[in-house]
Amino acid sequence: MIEIVETGPRITENVGDFLDQVHHFSDGVYAKQMVIPAGHVVGSHAHTYSHLSVLAKGSVIIEVDGVQKEVSGPACLEIKAGREHRVFAKTDAVWFCIHATDETDAAKVDEVLVTKGE
DSSP: OOOOOOOSOOOOSOGGGOSSEEEEEETTEEEEEEEEOTTOEEEEEOBSSOEEEEEEESEEEEEETTEEEEEESSEEEEEOTTOOEEEEESSOEEEEEEEEOOOOOTTTHHHHHBOOOO
């Protein structure tokens, strides 16, 4: 297992705090595009529903429920509902999270999609 040291911007309870992101909305589909600089971590979180994540560019280590896997883009992954996951960028990376939702307000979408800690 690779030790992931979280020294960069970290996303905790509010995934929307990530600085370099673009929101994409269509009929019942939402995609969050994030540019993750090398060495930075998208912090641990879980979602209410299963969703797809797309690594468009770069190399990352994805950790799901404590299990790590190295992935190089382009790649598409399914993240099952309720699974704690985080992403460590080994290189500069472009990452998309794709969700089924009718929410179209970028300021509220994480409230709908991210589970709250017990």
